Amino acid sequence: MTRQVWPTRTMLLIALCYLFCLPVFAQKNSIKGIILDTAEKKKLHYSIVALIDLRDSTLYQSVRTNEAGFFKITNIPQGRYTLLVSYPRMADYLQDVTITDTSNLDLKAIPMTTRAQLLQEVIVQAGLPIRMRGDTLEYTADSFAVQPGDNVEELFKRMPGLQVEKDGKIYAQGQEVKKILVDGDEFFSDDPAIAAKYLAADAVDKVQVYDDKSERAKFTGIDDGTRTKTINLKLKKNRKNGYFGKLSAASDGKEYYNHEAMGALFDGTRKISVFGLSSKTGKQTLSYNDLGKYTTEDYELIDDGIGGTVFYSNRDYEPENYRGNGLPSIQSGGAHYSEKWNFDKLKLMSNYRVKQINATGWQNSTNLNVLPDGTSFTSKSDRQEKTYSFSQRASGSFTIKADSFTTVKISANGSFGTSSEQSTSISGSINEKGFQVNSSEQRNENDYDSRKFGTNISVQRKFRKEGRTLSLMVQQDYNNRTGDAYNYSANNYYDPASGTFKNADTLNQLQKSINSFESYAARINYLEKLSSRWSLGFEYGWKNNVSGNVFNTLNNVNDKFTERIDTLSNDYTFSSTTHISGATLVYNEKKFGASIGGNAFFTGFKQMNNDLHEQNTRRFNNFSPQANLNWRPKQGTGLTFSYRGETTQPSVDQLQPLRKSSNKLYVQIGNPDLQQGFRHSAYLSYYSWNTAKGSGFNTGVNIRYTSNDVASKTYTDAQNRSVSQYINLNSIPNINSYLYYSWQNKKLHLKHSINLSTNKGGNYAIQNDNKLKSISLNVSATYSINHEWTKVMSTGYRGTVNKNWGWSDIPNRPNTSYFNHSHAVNATFYIPWHLELTSDCLFNFQPKNASFNSSINTIQWNAFVQKKFLKNNQAVIRFSVNDILNNNNGYNRYVTGSNVSESNRFVIKRYWLLSATWNFSKSLK
Template identity: 35%
Template sequence: MPKGVLVLIFITLSSFSALAQKAVIRGLVSDTVENRKLQNAIVTLIRSSDSVIVKTTQTNPEGLFEISNLYRGKYMLQISYPKMADRLINVRLSDTSVQYFNSIYMELKSKILNEVVIRGTKKPISLRADTIVFQADSFAVRSNANVQELLKRLPGVIVDKKGNINAQGQNIKTVLVDGDEFFGDDPLLATKYLKANAVEEVQVYDRKSKNAELTGIDDGIKTKTINIKLKENAKNGYLGALDINTGNSDFRDYGAMGGVFRGKFKAAVFGTYSNLANESKINNSMRKLKGEDYDIIEVGDDGSSVMYASGGDYDDDYGSPTGGLPNNLNLGAHLSDRFNANRMGIKMNVRAFDYRSKNLKTYHTQELLPNGALYISSGKNNDQTENTGESVRGTYSFNIDSLSSLKIAFGARESKTFSNSTSLDDTRSGKRFFISQNNQVNTGNGDNETFNGNINWSKRFKKRGRTLSIDIQPESQSGKSIENSINNTRYYDEFGIINRIENINLNKDNTNHQNSIGTRINYTEPLSAKWAMEASYSFKTISSSSFRTVTDNNIRKIDSLSNNFRFINFSNVGRVIMQYKFSDFSISTGMEATQTRFDLDDLDRMNDFERNYLNLSPSTNLFYKINNSSTISVNYNGYMQQPDITQLQPVRQLNNPLYQIIGNSALRPSFTNTLGLSYNSFQFASDQYISGSFTYGFTNNAIVDTEIVDEFNRRISSFTNLNGNNSLSGGIYYSKGFSKLNFRLGVDLGFNNSNNLSVINFTENKIRNTQYNLRTSFNYYTPAADVSYTPSATFMTGKSSIGGLNDGKSLMHDHEFSGTVQLPYQLEFNTTVSLTFRPANSSFGRDFNIAIWNSYLSGKMLRNNALEVKLQVTDILNQKIGYNRFVGGNVIGESTYSYIPGYILLGLNWNLSGNFLNSSRK
């Protein structure tokens, strides 16, 4: 990278401190009766604009105090002393103010109790069971900051440039407000549009399944969640946003949203359009709007045990493009409310979407076979996809009485898809002679309809801990599609001379239907003050049909590729869990047994395939609260995995003559064991946080891939059982705050080691991958300047038992410099430089180093800074490319893909969310 860039970074970041001059407040505190100098009086400086605590100190034996390194603005100085009333003094500072309060007199509460303001203080960080609680006012942020900026100040919480949140090493998928969804549970909505000064507490915890929340018995199903608790005067208001961004090369990013919330009532409408990968902030925030979630009764045709997921996830999976050049349109609305003395509630979400993407990809790989043969493959693929549709999701809930409730949830979706893919692939030998070439064009379009629902009745009995719940879940899916596949394959002899040519032109007409009904009954009983039991029974039956007609280019049916299947699955699931709780210790252990029978009827060939399964899944979860600041948990889960129908008897397809799948009806079930350990500790006085987690897993009779590769690189894939798959991973996170220096240090160390087996040409291939990660962060923050440096490094090794093309080692390290400074006249300037280094290794003989420099200048105006004008420039050095490398075992490869180049974007963001908070002081 040019030295000039490093110099520019240094100058830019160094200039931030020069832009912020410091002010000082000094004073003397004494009482009014004896004029006695008061030692250890608590002096707190509070920012007037949002009541955020800026700094806290105590008086010395002479009653003197000093607060330095302050920035201009309006503040409130609060002085507290036992048995005396608080003193509140308004302070206005310029950039270089030195204010001295010669005599601050304190009076007894008994004399002026009716005139004083008494403030209670709370610990900045505390532990409530397994929940970490942060007092929002204890973490300084700039005025008008949103919740996302507040989260960046919290120890153990990481927010990246895209708004993704990580807490204690786990990704945050759900953000609640006052324990409920806030126009849906997507993290971006609440963190982008709620203001930090409206927040009382931020709670980080493992959200349990709906069943565990009802019964109080831990079933091991958890989702890392953040709950934002609002101040009382901030729970009613409105949101409004208009986001218009336009740039060079016809780049556009538009969004608009309006919403109101009053207590439990919430309503919102939104619309977005974007052809940029980052999309509109509104689009990202509103993507996951959905109704009440519930635990899905889901049993696959492989007989796998009941799986639990959020009942709204179906509504999120629109196949939104993750690569290439997007072009996305979203429209939607949300309504939720509770009424009739909070006994009844409704939630409704409607969506319309149109996602389009184009992606040009290339690849180049080298593969070593057991006989020492080297295959060099290259290819180019041009993809175009479209996905349009509508969806609706809703929930009705009714509290029948104080102990029982009824919930009815439903979701429906209709979508149309189109795809077009053109690929050119070839394989050469180690001598660079052609082995085979394949040219393929695939087009298709389809229509899909989905409905799913849940009816839940729950009852809590007067005996504490005794509960009963019943779920009924109907589901249906249907789809129709038409596909065309044109394939030209050329085969070469050992000297690279064409041997033969094969042409295929297939037309496919597909129709499928599926209906299912599931029921679950769950009962819990407290056996004693410390022991409790949970017992449940579930069943689900699935009936589906699949009809496929395949014809050639002369419209003649090809019987060997056509099919007419009917499938019936019936499953019974029983589960028992015992839980012991005493003081700060709890342990739950149980067993789940699943009996499944499925019948697959081939109506064309009059063949039947029948199978019966019995799966066992033990689990144990242990939790111990060591003290008020430390917790430890241990968990074990085991599950049996049956081979699915595609592994036993796949439907024959001929999209590509170079690839074929053959089933193995002799496959046995596999059993996986997973053991996990996690630890969390806060040292409140020293502002220090430590967490660690480790996971080990191994599989007996693992179902692994087998592959036969011939001299033309034709591959026949199947499956077999082997022992030896295992993995070990872990990580340690450390964070330390230095409040007097406005500085925070973070260190994140992780590793992953895995062993995976496969079979190539009847030879067992054991691939061992090891990865070590180190990430550190250095952050200096004041309301006027935010400067950070985040370096990270990853070292990977990959070895194969059949041999390697290299030593399998690769190293990469990244460095991100970021600085934001508040300038006069409500201006904000940011510059971010991301450096990526991929040194040359035994697989790739050249370095891959790039520097991505982005910057923006924004100005805020109008009341509460509601209007923001922003000029953004990305990839100033024009170094961004779409490129990946892979090094592992007997295969190495590199690939390219379409990407959005650097652009200049002028944006206008009108945000009224700041106006919902009444201007009252806590």
């Protein structure tokens, strides 16, 4: 007798059918009903109906009513529940129900009453401190005790799942919050830290946390996989009309100071805000990312498949000279104005930011580099530097809702910046035999100016047929950057076998560069709903880019830089025209959504050498596939998967066939024969949140791999002189993963969190004609615990452990590993007479290892005492001391591939400040 073996695919289909059909046969009980508006006598479609388990106040399940206002919840375990019905502008409806094994409750018509009708009666509230509304986690602010006069940042510290770092960064469920909105609108360019620091905690009604989609995805319904962790602060009704602000002055009477001012007027739909900061304590701004974004969320740049690297973009981040090195003098300011008219049919949004930095400092470093033949060089450098930067940025948008179907939005943004850096350095190298092979003295001065401007016009149209949309976008982008780099270096070379002097050379040049970019683009998107669950989207676009790169190297003749070196100079123009076409198939239902599709890019690329009048033309076709999946099996739980494939292009500098160097010890060569690469990116995440218990976790993994990536081919001689050229090599997959879990013990007032992460990556490179492979792995674990004893004290601990491994196939080069850990402890004591004492200590431990013979351990201890007075604690006098033990240092060390490096730099150490602050606010009728 023979036995039939079922194919694996058939068995899998049967298993899936069983899993999906099982709930149908398991349904033994249900609740159903129809939601009605008692005033207007109509059925309320898409109302939220939630079933809350009374044993622990957890949300069992929630549904939305259909177009007839009907709902039904099935397969409910036995127990006692509260049925909650919610609908915009309606008072919440609550009813307790008991479910047995065979209950089939028909509640028939459930009446809903407007909130206005209940103002003179009894307002029904759910009273839950945390609840889920769809994919939004919502906190009721008044459920979390804060001290009078506290800001929103202090409120966040008391909410489960939210965390505020010492540098002002805010995290929600382990992910960094990128923007904070106030009543759904920007507040100083949606900058997280400003709203958190300057809005009063008692002005907030609700705190909503969610992953915001791109503006395009929200309108079209086509998920592009873009997510931005966002917090929306809903203000109390009596705080939406009034003014508030802060005035603060702090100084030690000598060198250190920190003065800041901020004022805001909220008058219905009008918001006006200004701020200013002057500091000499290293505090760059009221926010940690300050001028990092200036285009806000007005629009996204149209993608032409070039990869975003060939041409300069208006979204590029402008580097700021101060990087924590030296003593900075910083002045920063900004303004925000927004208003709505005609029942929100017209909306104006504008932002302005300005910043100036002066800093002086020093840095020294030691670097060990091992070559494939066993030769090694130990290089030491001492550097003094002085930097200056000034930047201004502005953005604005005007939105017109022509009717209930059509929206027009006009946006513009621009920036101006100038920077300079002067430095002197002395360096030298010795080989593995202990003989000196070179020494160098350098002087450099770099001056740069940049200007950017971009505009965007979008038209969005919805049709009477549900799910049919049409959108049109037209945009312009301009970028110009000029620079002068004065480079002087005097180099001595020595015999590597004896250390005796051989010869010397000098470089004294001016490198003048002009980088320009212009772009014009248009895109049209059409979405058609095929059925209740399926939609199909189409896209067509066009984009033209023109980029110029002029680089002139001039020799010093009679103390003037007039002699152009033709071999080290050129004038290049790059242009491309791309036609874009794409399609996306979308599937959506209550708990599951998916999209699959992609874009095809048909590009003509022209590369022009204006000096030689040579032209190189290429045509290529690119394809960018995309797939996204979102599964929400129940409230507070979700699974997300996204994949994107895209081409990557070498940059303008990498393509130019030039030898560039500010010192003859290192020369960089471009490569006009570089080819495009292709990047694969995949992301998978899962979250689960128990609102009643205030616990939850979030985990995910991100994988990136680039074929034909841009790498380097380097040759280093016996004098440790290196010449490097860009080439194409496949990358090594980069894998990042994380797991965040938080929970709380309400009885003991404890809040815990654990954050685990891993990062594995590496690269290929060619060194002295040998292909080398380097891989690194970092594993990090962080645990934090916070305790809140209302009106008595609050304490916290945060510990982080890092373990790093490195592997390299350099002959005779051992694998490396090193370990470090840090611990932060903080405490605040609330003393009678409105006194507060706060202290925090950061312990950093870097034990010795195979690469470093000594341990580096530091303790940074800060403390302040303050007294609050006046009505509502509006005034504060504070005395603070930074780095009490005078133990702060700028030491850093790391091991990667064939390099072992350590460095030290000037940092701000111990100082004290006496400050006076006045927080003012007033509500207007």
